[in-house]
Amino acid sequence: MSTELVATIPGSKSLTNRALFAAAAAGGASLIRRPLISDDTLAFARCLRALGYAVDDRDPHTWRVTSPGGGPAAARAELDCQDAGTAARFLPALAACGRGSFRFDGSDQLRRRPLGPLLNVLRALGARIDPVGATRDLPFEMRADGLAGGEIHMDAGLSSQYLSALLLSAPLMDKPLVTRVRALVSSPYIDMTIGLMRRFGVGVDRRPDGTLAVRPGSYRAADIDIEPDASTASYFFAAAVLTGQTVTVPGLGSGSGQGDLRFVDVLSTMGADVEISATHTTVAGPARIRGGFSVDMGDISDTFMTLACLAPFADGPVHIHGIAHARLKESDRVEVVARNLTSCGVAVETGPDWMRIHPSRPSGALVACHRDHRIAMSFSVLGLRTPGVELDDEACVSKTFPGFHDEFARLFGDRRERSARV
Numbered sequence: 001m002s003t004e005l006v007a008t009i010p011g012s013k014s015l016t017n018r019a020l021f022a023a024a025a026a027g028g029a030s031l032i033r034r035p036l037i038s039d040d041t042l043a044f045a046r047c048l049r050a051l052g053y054a055v056d057d058r059d060p061h062t063w064r065v066t067s068p069g070g071g072p073a074a075a076r077a078e079l080d081c082q083d084a085g086t087a088a089r090f091l092p093a094l095a096a097c098g099r100g101s102f103r104f105d106g107s108d109q110l111r112r113r114p115l116g117p118l119l120n121v122l123r124a125l126g127a128r129i130d131p132v133g134a135t136r137d138l139p140f141e142m143r144a145d146g147l148a149g150g151e152i153h154m155d156a157g158l159s160s161q162y163l164s165a166l167l168l169s170a171p172l173m174d175k176p177l178v179t180r181v182r183a184l185v186s187s188p189y190i191d192m193t194i195g196l197m198r199r200f201g202v203g204v205d206r207r208p209d210g211t212l213a214v215r216p217g218s219y220r221a222a223d224i225d226i227e228p229d230a231s232t233a234s235y236f237f238a239a240a241v242l243t244g245q246t247v248t249v250p251g252l253g254s255g256s257g258q259g260d261l262r263f264v265d266v267l268s269t270m271g272a273d274v275e276i277s278a279t280h281t282t283v284a285g286p287a288r289i290r291g292g293f294s295v296d297m298g299d300i301s302d303t304f305m306t307l308a309c310l311a312p313f314a315d316g317p318v319h320i321h322g323i324a325h326a327r328l329k330e331s332d333r334v335e336v337v338a339r340n341l342t343s344c345g346v347a348v349e350t351g352p353d354w355m356r357i358h359p360s361r362p363s364g365a366l367v368a369c370h371r372d373h374r375i376a377m378s379f380s381v382l383g384l385r386t387p388g389v390e391l392d393d394e395a396c397v398s399k400t401f402p403g404f405h406d407e408f409a410r411l412f413g414d415r416r417e418r419s420a421r422v
């Protein structure tokens, strides 16, 4: 019989950091309710403070951002983006709208991630950006004197975050910005950016030729609620499928602005019973997990690892494609998932932008997380039906969900008890 479990999922990282950006650029006081409190959002808030914005994150339920509006007031700042891709992509575009010298850096992991296409556009719009030392992108030194706007051409095949950064900063530019991009990956995040900007009073025109246009103007301070993180919810929905239970996530429903909620469509293909209402999403695990399908996860690549850890239990192979850009995240996720699945005795094949997982009976292994929160959380799902799965770095989940292991254990039992039951 299926037990109904209600998961408490913290706020969306992507919405929290976009809201922080817009609130900083807006004149007045904005309230961000139920923000995600994790390494990535705290790093973003600290960087905004370094740029001269007042971000009060003392109340865990409601963050308050107070700003005169516009680009940063600071004339000099050192920005440590830590591991946060959103900080390293969005904040250079904000800083470039100010006047001053800004040095950007991040962790070793972030230094390996590409920024080139975005930095080249910022240069073309007026920022001077020089690498520090022999590195490719981060760390770099920026001399900012405002951004001109105008029409830009960019390749967004490595990350959609470059385009989100330009759209978010566009109202602060001198002239209208028109963006013409090729090869856009992770496109639902652009819809999220446009939706969030609208909530702060800024419109983005979608033109029939596929370009996006934003006029100079002002963000309006807002009071917004952050919905639970859909990528994080994927581990709990996948756990429902693996354990044959029912998991509900309140607050994540049909009005969600997060593309990763589409992960539940993949679970439905696997036989799960899925209900998305206005107020919640519920996934009930099937009696048999169906495989034998191919799925393009290019738009929702943060959830491909969740699927890869569920796939060995399906009754046919699962082919995942469109995930080349997932090699450029916290780790080379295609490679790291394949190696860890292989260590667990799962038959896997990979190519440049795909992975095929064959039905297997996984066995326990020490999972190499590579400081990648999603590797830790995805393999925790595999561990629900695999005794002896251990993570070499449990703490790396703090990038997006510091309380992950507690919430997982509260719903599905402690790992050792689970192993004894399997």
Ligand SMILES: O=C(O)C1=C[C@@H](OP(=O)(O)O)[C@@H](O)[C@H](O)C1
Residues within 6 Å of the ligand: 013, 014, 015, 086, 158, 159, 160, 161, 164, 185, 186, 189, 301, 302, 325
């Ligand atoms: O804009 C965002 O908030 C994000 C966009 C995606 O990155 P890419 O566009 O690099 O795929 C996603 O993987 C990341 O977790 C968050």
Ligand SMILES: C=C(OP(=O)(O)O)C(=O)O
Residues within 6 Å of the ligand: 083, 084, 085, 086, 302, 329, 330, 374, 400
């Ligand atoms: C890719 C991710 O993060 P970011 O790009 O925001 O660092 C992620 O959270 O999986």
